Amino acid sequence: MPTKRTSIIAGNWKMNSGINEGIQRCQEIVKLLPETNAEVIICPPFPHLYPLSEVLKNTPVMLGAQTVHKKASGAYTGDVGAFMVVEAGAEWVIIGHSERRQYYGETGADIREKILLAQDNGLTVIFCVGERIEERESNVYLDVITRQINEVLDPSINFDKLVIAYEPVWSIGTGKTASPEQANEVHMHIRQCIYNINGGKTGENIRVIYGGSMKPDNAAELLAQTDIDGGLIGGASLNAADFCQIVSHAG
Numbered sequence: 530m531p532t533k534r535t536s537i538i539a540g541n542w543k544m545n546s547g548i549n550e551g552i553q554r555c556q557e558i559v560k561l562l563p564e565t566n567a568e569v570i571i572c573p574p575f576p577h578l579y580p581l582s583e584v585l586k587n588t589p590v591m592l593g594a595q596t597v598h599k600k601a602s603g604a605y606t607g608d609v610g611a612f613m614v615v616e617a618g619a620e621w622v623i624i625g626h627s628e629r630r631q632y633y634g635e636t637g638a639d640i641r642e643k644i645l646l647a648q649d650n651g652l653t654v655i656f657c658v659g660e661r662i663e664e665r666e667s668n669v670y671l672d673v674i675t676r677q678i679n680e681v682l683d684p685s686i687n688f689d690k691l692v693i694a695y696e697p698v699w700s701i702g703t704g705k706t707a708s709p710e711q712a713n714e715v716h717m718h719i720r721q722c723i724y725n726i727n728g729g730k731t732g733e734n735i736r737v738i739y740g741g742s743m744k745p746d747n748a749a750e751l752l753a754q755t756d757i758d759g760g761l762i763g764g765a766s767l768n769a770a771d772f773c774q775i776v777s778h779a780g
């Protein structure tokens with residue numbers, strides 16, 4: 530019997546929406562949320578974590594941050610530390626999103642430090658990997674994923690507090706979703722990479738979720754794949770009804 534992994538549907542709101550809109554959307558999500566075994570997470574901008582934690586108190590919806598700084602605290606003007614997002618109500622954090630890699634030059638070494646620190650603070654990490662279009666077209670995408678994983682993870686990582694998000698860069702915000710077969714191929718490869726690093730049942734147990742133009746009309750097909758354990762949703766997570774519809778497809 531294959532392991533039954535609990536699905537995850539996480540909404541990455543990125544730098545969108547004011548606080549009133551965010552509160553309203555959370556209230557609507559709670560109202561529309563279908564009966565589900567999936568873990569449901571909202572990742573709003575930093576200043577909205579605390580007020581939204583009040584809205585989501587005593588509901589099944591959890592909160593996550595979109596990144597944290599790699600150092601615990603100190604003279605890092607404008608940055609936010611892992612303990613702060615925990616204080617503000619986050620239980621999860623996205624680390625290594627391709628937008629952070631692209632616009633802030635985050636490297637594998639940075640991402641590794643962030644993951645270790647986030648986990649030390651009790652956060653569960655959604656670690657993002659994904660190839661660019663030219664890497665897919667030149668057929669080196671599996672090598673790229675292997676490198677992104679191997680430069681960050683080793684057995685010192687707490688794999689019980691780690692989820693991997695496969696987000697092909699060419700599918701983010703473009704409306705071009707990876708086909709279910711394309712995504713599943715990479716998810717299976719990720720599982721193998723994790724097995725190679727930590728052995729045992731880690732490869733089988735780790736949850737690998739897909740991100741990149743996941744919408745209500747393509748979610749069912751993606752989530753039905755053997756190795757896709759959920760979704761990291763950008764654009765469609767800004768609409769409560771769409772987001773909840775995606776949740777309804779997660780087992």
Ligand code: 13P
Pocket residue numbers: 541626696700701702703704740741742743761762763764765
């Ligand atoms: P879209 O769903 O808007 O393509 O964004 C995906 C993403 O980057 C989630 O982190």
